[in-house]
Amino acid sequence: MQRISLVWVSLFVLSLAIPTWAQVNGQAGKRSRKGGKIFKRMDTNNDRQISREEWSRKPEAFGRLDRNNDGVLTMEELREARQQRPRGENTAPPTKP
Numbered sequence: 001m002q003r004i005s006l007v008w009v010s011l012f013v014l015s016l017a018i019p020t021w022a023q024v025n026g027q028a029g030k031r032s033r034k035g036g037k038i039f040k041r042m043d044t045n046n047d048r049q050i051s052r053e054e055w056s057r058k059p060e061a062f063g064r065l066d067r068n069n070d071g072v073l074t075m076e077e078l079r080e081a082r083q084q085r086p087r088g089e090n091t092a093p094p095t096k097p
Contacts (some may be wrong), residue, residue: 039075049074 044049049072055062067077 036075039078 036057039050042056044054051072052059053071062073062079065073065077065081067080
């Protein structure tokens, strides 16, 4: 009888944890899909790299994101930059009062 109760309690606890896990993973998936779409849109010649000519954002950001200074951005370089930046961090320079 105690085993059956333990099984039911375990199932109940799992039923509470699974939606939370799915929500957290779903949000991360949406962010990475959005980043992938932007990357594909910028990669106009479909070579899986973004050159300076293809880059449509701030020019100084390109230099900061190009970690190996080869003149192109890869999806991996952009992922690394995103992971190193704390979530919600404002990337704009501070304004003077």
